[in-house]
Amino acid sequence: MKKTPNISEAEWEVMKVLWSTSPATANDIVKKLSGKTHWKRETIRTLINRLVQKKALAFEKKGRQYHYFPLVTESECVKAETKSFLKRFGKSSVEPMLAAFVEEEKLSPERLGRLRRILKEAAEKNKKK
Amino acid sequence: MKKTPNISEAEWEVMKVLWSTSPATANDIVKKLSGKTHWKRETIRTLINRLVQKKALAFEKKGRQYHYFPLVTESECVKAETKSFLKRFGKSSVEPMLAAFVEEEKLSPERLGRLRRILKEAAEKNKKK
DNA sequence: TTGTAAATGTTACGCTTGTAATAGTAAGGA
DNA sequence: TCCTTACTATTACAAGCGTAACATTTACAA
Structure with missing residues (x-):
């Protein structure tokens, strides 16, 4: 039973992109998110970096760019969140x-x-x- | 459709006490919570004050002490939380x-x-x- | 080889939260 | 009346989050 990292609300949006298509470059992610949010590229990059620090994402260097991919599955995370939600209420x-x-x-x-x-x-x- | 204040996890514990019995003094709340948590009285008082600021609680002065009571109902809040939970996932x-x-x-x-x-x-x- | 654009890295800043410590105030007993 | 005690109010402080700006590196074109 591994511990899923604590993923914040904004970060979750980034994860959703990666869960639907990975690997993806930072730019891919920015592109996908710019439809749904108004975040600046830099903001999204920050989120990505934090997710890497939290070990929710990892990347592979491909030349000059990084190809990101999730380290945790969506269902793992949903389950964990559900659990804490229940505990709370x-x-x-x-x-x-x-x-x-x-x-x-x-x-x-x-x-x-x-x-x-x-x-x-x-x-x-x-x-x- | 009124907006329920944003109640944090720790604050929620305080609300639960008040939802189950109100009005209650700060001390009542502290007493009830000391079974479930390890929070110091001061910590709990901080939570209470924040909830008052957020207008989730109000109080009535009764002599030297305050009698707190909720300004929002539990079901209201659960509903709001559920909504945002759904939006997220x-x-x-x-x-x-x-x-x-x-x-x-x-x-x-x-x-x-x-x-x-x-x-x-x-x-x-x-x-x- | 050198400049430039694109990608990544570093730093920032104010708000919320968790977790208290300390200071001020008022009420009741000596 | 004055002190102690029990409440309340003010202040603290670090970590996490939302939201970026600014700095640095590097691959490729000229």
């Missing part, structure tokens, strides 16, 4: 949270179905035990 | 998150039932529309 908040999910994001029927299946399975396993 | 993470919830916290059958009902209702509303 306590289980009494699970319902309001789920309600907010459902309400906030118009979940597609497929997704809803999958969510329901998860719960159903949990319920069954529960009973069996 | 994107909806593609909802399933892994729910899976982690279920796995992490052994949810009671009752709770599971309630969760399932939430989803069921959402599914029906979805269909109708």
Whole structure:
């Protein structure tokens, strides 16, 4: 059970890019992010550097540029975040949270179905035990 | 749609105390928290003061001591947090998150039932529309 | 070989957080 | 009335974060 580094909100955006396509150069990342954010190139570079320091990213030198790639997987990180989220709010908040999910994001029927299946399975396993 | 203040992790612990019993004096809060944390009284007082500044708490002077009470409800805050959580991870993470919830916290059958009902209702509303 | 543009590295700065220590004030007992 | 004690208020300080500007290096073109 490795410890995932603590990734801040802004840094998370950078990670998302790398999780969707890696390796990528700093410029690739800047390009992808400039659609979604207003950050300056320098800002993004700072974020990248911090992620390298935190060992969330690594790079390979290819001539003059660095090709970055993630050192942790997205699901690892989501899981860790979920855990700390839960710890923070306590289980009494699970319902309001789920309600907010459902309400906030118009979940597609497929997704809803999958969510329901998860719960159903949990319920069954529960009973069996 | 009022804006809930930004409550940090440590501050959240203080809020939890007040949500469960309010009003309470600083000392009440300290007492309750000393079971769960190792924070010094001063630390807790700092947290309380910050929460007052952020308008998450208010107080009433009663003689020499202040009686604190929350200005925001727990469900409001949970909702806001959930929203930003979702925004951060994107909806593609909802399933892994729910899976982690279920796995992490052994949810009671009752709770599971309630969760399932939430989803069921959402599914029906979805269909109708 | 040397200048230039592109890439990387270093430094900055104010805000929030975690974690307190210390100072000020007021109320009640001697 | 004056002191002690129990509260509250002010100040501290380092690490993390958001947001950059400025400096340095280096590969390639002229």
